[in-house]
Amino acid sequence: MADGSLDTDSEDEIPAGWEERMTLDGDNYHMAGKGSLKMMELSSMWSFETARSLAFHGAHVVMACRNTMSAQTCRDLILAERPGVKVTVMKIDLASLNSVKEFADQYKQQEWPLHYLICNAAVFGLPYTQTEDGLEATFQVNHLAHFYLTKLLWTQLMTSAPARVIVVSSESHRSADLNILNLSEEKLSPLESGYWDLRAYNLSKLCNLLFSLHLNTLLCRYRVSSVALHPGNMMYTNLQRHWWLYRTIFYFVRPWTKSMQQGAATTVYCAIAPEMQAVGGMYFNNCCRCPPSSAGADDELAKALWDIIMDCLYL
Numbered sequence: 001m002a003d004g005s006l007d008t009d010s011e012d013e014i015p016a017g018w019e020e021r022m023t024l025d026g027d028n029y030h031m032a033g034k035g036s037l038k039m040m041e042l043s044s045m046w047s048f049e050t051a052r053s054l055a056f057h058g059a060h061v062v063m064a065c066r067n068t069m070s071a072q073t074c075r076d077l078i079l080a081e082r083p084g085v086k087v088t089v090m091k092i093d094l095a096s097l098n099s100v101k102e103f104a105d106q107y108k109q110q111e112w113p114l115h116y117l118i119c120n121a122a123v124f125g126l127p128y129t130q131t132e133d134g135l136e137a138t139f140q141v142n143h144l145a146h147f148y149l150t151k152l153l154w155t156q157l158m159t160s161a162p163a164r165v166i167v168v169s170s171e172s173h174r175s176a177d178l179n180i181l182n183l184s185e186e187k188l189s190p191l192e193s194g195y196w197d198l199r200a201y202n203l204s205k206l207c208n209l210l211f212s213l214h215l216n217t218l219l220c221r222y223r224v225s226s227v228a229l230h231p232g233n234m235m236y237t238n239l240q241r242h243w244w245l246y247r248t249i250f251y252f253v254r255p256w257t258k259s260m261q262q263g264a265a266t267t268v269y270c271a272i273a274p275e276m277q278a279v280g281g282m283y284f285n286n287c288c289r290c291p292p293s294s295a296g297a298d299d300e301l302a303k304a305l306w307d308i309i310m311d312c313l314y315l
């Protein structure tokens, strides 16, 4: 657990940028106020709902996106609905570590605080692709780039404490076959001969969970917590765009899957629910704490993965 709980006795003790609010039951709670930021990588549909919801809660939302045109459209839609809210679009391409660094530098130049970093972007079902950094793309986009971004914004998180990193993982982490014995850079970022898109995705989603777990261990003493979550099963977004078969399967299960608002609910819950303020190192599904796979709760594996990624990034 992060030791970031807030004493709600006095208005004077509310951290800068936070405000005191009251629930329908009359209980006080604090949330990030107008001066605070939430940043996320998105422009997909349920992620749009997440941004919309957080902006409506009074946050300045910075949408870090590869496709800034579509992000701009999302921003315009949010502003058309509620003109006073603050939404900023910035460019990031997680398949390029240079782009991640450029984004982080630009963010720091703004001297904005960072109360919530939502690591949301991912790819699924990609044919084998190498990034400009020479790594397998699913691994880099879904895991390594989030790690790098978080490391680059480490100081911003700590100086904005209480702050939280929210990592969007998936229930499919349960199918990953990673353990302390087979963990290696080659396993995480395989060559074409050892690549299978589904395996790469599942592995990256387990890495998301382990990243969140170890990050929380390292930062909770600075009142920066981290949680991971599953947004919903097989929601029809752009995730399955890379292969007609996945598109077809996701299309046919649509009547039984979550709406985009429901998909956003667990992320929004993890960000702003009053009872989440001192919570870290856990995994959530359907707005409830949920036990991850045994690998997903393995502290030793999380630390070993962390060390390998630090080596990959020459950090």
Ligand SMILES: NC(=O)c1ccc[n+]([C@@H]2O[C@H](COP(=O)([O-])OP(=O)(O)OC[C@H]3O[C@@H](n4cnc5c(N)ncnc54)[C@H](OP(=O)(O)O)[C@@H]3O)[C@@H](O)[C@H]2O)c1
Pocket (backbone or CB within 6 Å): 041, 042, 043, 044, 045, 046, 047, 065, 066, 067, 070, 092, 093, 094, 095, 096, 119, 120, 121, 122, 123, 141, 168, 169, 170, 171, 230, 231, 232, 233, 234, 235, 236, 237, 238, 239, 240
């Ligand atoms: N859909 C589901 O059923 C489901 C289930 C479990 C977990 N999830 C997780 O939910 C999260 C969001 O997925 P989604 O379903 O909303 O899929 P999505 O519609 O494809 O959204 C993924 C987002 O990631 C962005 N992205 C991809 N590559 C990028 C890159 N190189 N640089 C920057 N951004 C990049 C995409 O941007 P572009 O628009 O530019 O491509 C898109 O905005 C993912 O972490 C996914 O693993 C989804």
